[in-house]
Amino acid sequence: MNPGLALVAVLAAALLTADADAGAKPTPPQGAPGYQAPTRPTDGAHMALTIEKLEKGFDPERPLLIWAIGSSFTNGLGDGSTLVELLKPRFPNMPKVVYKRFAGNSTPYHLTRGWARHLVIPEQPDAVILYNFGKVDDLEQLIVDLRQGTTADILVGTIHWCLPHEKQWPDPDLPCSHQDIPKLRAVCEKHGVELVENRREMTEYMLASKLGIKDLLADAVHENAYASLMTNMNIARHFHRPAKFSYDPRSRERRIEAASPDAKLTGNWEKGDGSVTAKDKGAAIEVAFTGTRIDLIGWRSPDGGSAEVWLDGKPAAEAPVFSCGYIKPDPKNAPLPPNPPRDRSPHRLTLGANIVPQSWTLTMTNDTGDYELVGDVTGYDGTGNNRKPFTSKSGQITIEPEFWRQPESNKAGDKWTFDVTRTTVGKVDFKGEKGKFRLTLAWGLANGPHTLKLVAEGNGSVGLAAFEVFEPPMK
Known part of the structure; x- marks a missing residue:
């Protein structure tokens, strides 16, 4: 969303499409059978928006954005290509996927709150993966930050076995030096976060295959290639349509059609094919919404004009956001x-x-x-x-x-x-090659009621299809 975020590409973001080549898969250690992670009826219960987007895509087209932030544990998941490959068979018509990661050396939940604020939230992702370590209270604050600032679905993973956890082996639920898993589980349940029980699921495989902690490590604490694949498989199984979702997608993201009664038109507008078009100066469209962000879905054309944006009765170009x-x-x-x-x-x-x-x-x-x-x-x-x-x-x-x-x-x-x-746009330009486009008009607003108005400047055609409203689940 912020032009300054282009630097993320230089700072280890990985841009992937659904056609990305994930490369050769690693083999199980010690001749063990291949790991399996089939989906279960409850997997994906807190992923309603993400699953809907993977199944239906976007209109107009845009990538589905996944962000991962954390430590070298996060980095150990790879560049996202493995996850994308695992999603393909489940969602054959899924849109392009963009996977971005930002990881530091031994960076706990507490410090990643800064990266959430300055990198993740400004990009308004569709899903966020937190595979990391730290105090549960800090994790909860991080979850709250994301819940207040985005509509993203959040996945939190329990950590793999490391050598410092030998005293806890083989009980996956005992608190260890990296996570207090029982408390972490309770926080995820409290906030409707998709919990990836990675440690518990890896333990079952390790015991059945007579494997020890060292068999799935590259060093004292980091996963080897096969363990990384297993963790990705455990994450991927949650990108799944469950028997029942925990929330209604429309409670967080919804569309206001420009030709619907929810959009107030003044001046001369023409309606057709679900869109409205105006050319006269002063023609206006106004919508009321509740949330922190609103996007415009419009039409550009060679004879397109421009429109001023007003937010809560004042020019959006002057909004204190x-x-x-x-x-x-x-x-x-x-x-x-x-x-x-x-x-x-x-x-x-x-x-x-x-x-x-x-x-x-x-x-x-x-x-x-x-x-x-x-x-x-x-x-x-x-x-x-x-x-x-x-x-x-x-x-x-x-x-x-x-x-x-x-x-x-x-x-x-x-x-x-x-x-x-x-974080607001003061003017929208509708001139360009003919086609539908998406533009975020405002984000980072107070999570409450707002009004947005577009006023045609009379210098060409202004074509509108809809507005998309984003209301994070926490105030």
Whole structure:
């Protein structure tokens, strides 16, 4: 959604289509039989929107977006191609799939809350995979962040066996150094999250095949290739139409047809084929909706014109709704192997008051944690220390030390940049090659009632098919 998120491609995002080649499959260890993960009646109960999209696709076409964030455990799942290959037989007509991942070294749930805020939520994914470790309270906060900011279905996986878990073997439900699984299970049930019982399912196979923990590891803690395949299979089985879904997809995402009574037309509009078209200046269409995001489904044409966007009675171009992109470390920041600059950085910040869209640079001024913040519009906006709470002089930026990883490793001259952008569109251009298009007009709104109005500028045809509304399940 945010143009600044293009940098994600450079930062280990993997773009895949349903035609991606997953490569040769690894073989079971110790001559064990091949692992099987057939679907069960309850698999996919919390995946209603994702399953609907995989079965029916999108109009107009767009990819289905899956995000995965976490640690090297997340990275061990691969680039997404294995998962995509496993979905193909189940959904032969599925749309293209885009799988993006962002993982750090030993990055727990707590720190990935920053990546959820600055990378995942701005892209408004369809599904989010959390295969990681950390405190259950932090996982719950991460789930709440995603539930408040997106309509994405969430999958949480229990972790595979590692050598530090030998005292717990072979009971998959005992708390271990990476997860408190009974508490994790309760949090997933509380929030309607799709729980992947990976550890329990792997244990059954390991015991039946007389395998030990080491047989499915590449080192002390990371899965080998076959274990990674097993985990992907356990995740894939939840992309499934169950006997009953836990929620109604329309409670989170719904469509308002432009030609329906739910859309209020003023001025001269022509109706036809489920669409409405206006050419006169001042012709307007208005819809009321509840949610955080609204998309336009429209028609472009060579004689297309433009329309102004109004939100809650004011120009959308002036709406006080903003997002902060990824806090990008300078690759020249002081080295401290094995952690790259990505892992020795502020992972999250919070926007405050008096926001002005702009690019920001945070620069360390000494080796003891002091820094200064400068915006390319605001200019110098204060100094802080990476071990203390900070609010900029203008009140626009708040930095929380609990989300700054390894602050003691930063040196004078280290720097980070991030962009703050408005999350609304002020004008829609309908001129172009003939065809249907989708455009997000606003996202990141307060999760409540809103009104949106488009007003034709009288410089060409304005063709509208529908609006799509997104209402996250948590306020």
